[in-house]
Amino acid sequence: MSYSEKVIDHYSNPKNVGTLDKSKKNVGTGLVGAPECGDVMRLQIEVDDATGLIRDAKFKTFGCGSAIASSSLATEWLKGKTVDEALSIDNMDIVEELNLPPVKIHCSVLAEDAIKAAINDYRIKNNMEAIKFEGSVVH
Amino acid sequence: MIKFPIYLDHNATTPCDPRVVEAMIPYFTDHFGNAASRNHPFGWQAEEAVDYAREQVAKLIGADPKEIIFTSGATEGDNLAIKGVFDMYASKGNHIITVNTEHKAVLDTCKHIEKLGGEVTYLSVKADGLIDLQELEAAIRPTTILIAIMYANNEVGVIQPVREISRIARKHGVLFFSDATQAVGKVPVDVIQDGLDLAAFTAHKMYGPKGVGALYVRRKNPRVKVTSQMDGGGHERGMRSGTLNVPGIVGFGKACELCRLEMESDNKRISALRDKLENALSQIEESYVNGSREHRLPHVSNISFKYVEGEGLMMGFNKEIAVSSGSACTSASLEPSYVLKALGLGDDLAHSSLRFGLGRFTTEEQIDYTIEQVTKTVNHLREMSPLWEMFKEGMDMDKIEWAHH
Numbered sequence: 001m002s003y004s005e006k007v008i009d010h011y012s013n014p015k016n017v018g019t020l021d022k023s024k025k026n027v028g029t030g031l032v033g034a035p036e037c038g039d040v041m042r043l044q045i046e047v048d049d050a051t052g053l054i055r056d057a058k059f060k061t062f063g064c065g066s067a068i069a070s071s072s073l074a075t076e077w078l079k080g081k082t083v084d085e086a087l088s089i090d091n092m093d094i095v096e097e098l099n100l101p102p103v104k105i106h107c108s109v110l111a112e113d114a115i116k117a118a119i120n121d122y123r124i125k126n127n128m129e130a131i132k133f134e135g136s137v138v139h
Numbered sequence: 140m141i142k143f144p145i146y147l148d149h150n151a152t153t154p155c156d157p158r159v160v161e162a163m164i165p166y167f168t169d170h171f172g173n174a175a176s177r178n179h180p181f182g183w184q185a186e187e188a189v190d191y192a193r194e195q196v197a198k199l200i201g202a203d204p205k206e207i208i209f210t211s212g213a214t215e216g217d218n219l220a221i222k223g224v225f226d227m228y229a230s231k232g233n234h235i236i237t238v239n240t241e242h243k244a245v246l247d248t249c250k251h252i253e254k255l256g257g258e259v260t261y262l263s264v265k266a267d268g269l270i271d272l273q274e275l276e277a278a279i280r281p282t283t284i285l286i287a288i289m290y291a292n293n294e295v296g297v298i299q300p301v302r303e304i305s306r307i308a309r310k311h312g313v314l315f316f317s318d319a320t321q322a323v324g325k326v327p328v329d330v331i332q333d334g335l336d337l338a339a340f341t342a343h344k345m346y347g348p349k350g351v352g353a354l355y356v357r358r359k360n361p362r363v364k365v366t367s368q369m370d371g372g373g374h375e376r377g378m379r380s381g382t383l384n385v386p387g388i389v390g391f392g393k394a395c396e397l398c399r400l401e402m403e404s405d406n407k408r409i410s411a412l413r414d415k416l417e418n419a420l421s422q423i424e425e426s427y428v429n430g431s432r433e434h435r436l437p438h439v440s441n442i443s444f445k446y447v448e449g450e451g452l453m454m455g456f457n458k459e460i461a462v463s464s465g466s467a468c469t470s471a472s473l474e475p476s477y478v479l480k481a482l483g484l485g486d487d488l489a490h491s492s493l494r495f496g497l498g499r500f501t502t503e504e505q506i507d508y509t510i511e512q513v514t515k516t517v518n519h520l521r522e523m524s525p526l527w528e529m530f531k532e533g534m535d536m537d538k539i540e541w542a543h544h
Contacts, residue, residue: 003454011454017523034541035526036486038448038466038475042525060525064450064466068523 003065004099010069015076018058020044028122030114039063039107041071043114045078045086047122054078054086059114066104070094070111083119087131145460145505149344149438149498150293150321155390156346156499162393163348166386174383175374185385192392199395200319200338201329202355208375209388212352213320216339217244219354219379220316223365224285224337225252228314232282234258236313238270238299240478241289245318249287258282266483267431268297272307279311286315290322290338294465294478294494295430296439298322305334314363320344324398325436326406330355336363342387346499347394351387354379401499409497410437412506416495417442419510423517425530429479429492438497441465441479443488446527447520452493455516460509465492487526 003011022029026047033039040063046056057075061068073094078086094100094108120130146154166188174189176182193204210216221235237249239261249259260278262270270288279286286308291298301317308315316337322328323338324345330338341352356378357363364378371380417440420426425445444452449464465476466489475489484492493513497506521527529536 008454011451014523019528031525031539035490035536036541038450038486038490040525040541060523060528062446062451062524062526063448065454067448068451 006073006098007065007069007100010072010098011065014059014068014072016056016058016072016079017060019060020046020056020058025125026122028118028120028125030117030119030121032113032117033063033110035062039067039110041067041110041114043071043074043111043118045083045118045122047083052082054081054083063107063110064104066098066100067107067110069098070100070107071114073097074111074115078115083122086115086119089115141504141508142502143459145501145509147495147497147501147505147509148461148463149496149501150296150494151463151496152343152349153346153498154500155343155348156394156397158397159347159390159393163386163390166389170385172385174385175372185383188385188389189383192388195392195396195399196353199328199399200323200340200355201331203358205376206330206355206358208354208356208378209383209391210339210352210354210379211350211384212343213242213318213339213341214244215379216341216352216354217242217318218248219365219368220337220339220356221245221248221252221285221287222368223378224314224316224363225255225257226366227364228284232280232284234260234280234282235285235287236260236262236275236278236283237287238262238264238289240264240268240292240294240481241287242293242318242320245287245289264481267434268292268295268429268478268482269431269434270299270304272300272303275304276307276311279307279313283311283313286313288315288317290317290319290328291326291436292430292478293321294476295441295482296321296436297430298326298434298436300434301333301335305336308336309334314361321436324395324402325438327402330357336361337365342391342394345394345398348387348390351384351391353391405499406437409499409501412501412503413438413440413495413497415503416440416497416506416510420444420513423514426517427488429484430482440495441492442495443479443484443492444517445488445491446524446530447517448490449492451520452491452513452516455519456509456512460512462496463494465494466490 031042041061048055057078059071061071091108091112170184172181172185174185197204314336319338323340336357338355343349427443429441449466465479479489
């Protein structure tokens with residue numbers, strides 16, 4: 001199986017690798033996957049209190065190239081969106097953008113789950129109710 | 140000058156030695172006869188070439204040429220040995236003992252035997268990948284007809300104590316079959332001293348062509364017979380019908396001869412390179428060598444680099460360096476290597492493993508470059524691994540409630 005150019009590009013030059021201060025109230029953190037499954041993604045968003053826009057997004061991922069690329073792409077898409085807009089990111093958009101083969105679709109699902117988990121973490125910290133997502137592994 | 144790409148996956152397959160190819164070529168064009176054609180020179184020539192190759196193959200493992208049955212490869216050999224014994228010795232019993240780190244060609248054949256009403260015991264291995272001989276002996280029943288245990292493992296290179304196994308088998312009057320695919324041509328295999336009754340191996344793991352292999356079937360003390368699994372012209376003493384792959388067999392013979400003559404000097408050089416690679420990569424923090432280092436093939440090293448995932452790791456250099464991984468992501472299934480799990484590795488370490496298989500044409504420059512690239516990529520990926528960050532912060536990852544898919 002060969003990788004698409006876009007996957008290789010994100011793998012070689014990942015965007016937004018890093019860590020945000022998870023103790024801050026305007027930072028939401030999502031940690032999904034499990035080491036036993038071969039994929040763990042941590043995705044973080046930092047929301048601008050004044051504008052409500054996602055000012056920064058960072059990730060760290062343990063996984064294959066497609067998992068790294070999916071999370072790298074997700075952080076790029078998150079920046080500049082409102083939290084509500086971020087909820088509209090669908091895993092199939094990631095599949096399409098990165099040209100992921102069927103065996104790698106779970107990487108995109110994990111990225112979508114990570115976004116949702118980060119948003120819920122942010123909502124809970126800011127006294128909003130967590131959103132219940134159907135068919136998702138996010139707790 | 141380093142030769143690219145660097146091939147370090149010799150347990151998967153080996154390149155054909157140019158001397159092997161040279162020996163084969165006339166048998167495609169000039170000497171194309173069917174070895175079963177008894178009435179003209181074309182057939183005689185082919186038969187002569189096959190006879191000579193049979194001697195070359197037999198000599199490598201200390202067998203008599205009459206004990207060599209040519210097959211299409213080790214998978215066929217494994218099937219023929221296990222199913223053939225099960226059929227032939229049905230009146231003696233229906234129980235087979237094997238090990239859970241065997242190749243799928245053995246394990247799936249045993250599963251098939253179970254469907255046919257046979258009984259199979261799957262022994263587990265110790266942390267070093269070796270079987271427990273007492274456990275083996277205890278598993279033998281009055282109905283046991285076959286012990287099927289590989290000579291050397293394809294993923295970690297661990298060599299089983301075949302001589303002790305054969306002694307136990309002899310003592311109880313049970314046949315011993317060994318899938319010797321990874322061992323023949325790589326380490327000295329001697330069917331007499333090792334006490335093998337049946338052994339399967341293949342040309343393409345020892346610098347010969349793909350599509351040709353052999354099953355060794357002992358002819359005396361005891362005389363072993365297998366029921367053929369393919370009906371036809373009764374070739375190969377009735378055990379394996381089908382027109383012989385003459386060019387392939389000629390190449391196989393030549394490959395065996397080269398291994399016999401060059402194994403010792405090759406191994407000295409290859410194991411030194413393997414040790415250099417392994418020692419250097421072991422310097423990386425949180426890296427673990429998998430399987431026994433003492434009882435092991437000279438050209439294999441299987442290492443887990445904790446907190447990075449194997450496929451992601453290979454992607455960092457796979458345009459230049461070919462290795463393989465025990466990670467699930469490398470195959471269609473999502474389960475990581477069952478062999479590494481049988482050694483007691485957690486799924487996380489199994490996902491983080493790379494197998495390096497060196498070979499006859501591997502150079503020191505290639506190994507130096509590999510050390511450099513693997514080290515660089517492990518460090519690069521750990522920089523983006525949340526698990527590495529948690530480890531560095533001293534977090535106990537076993538206490539985290541992971542969201543399992």
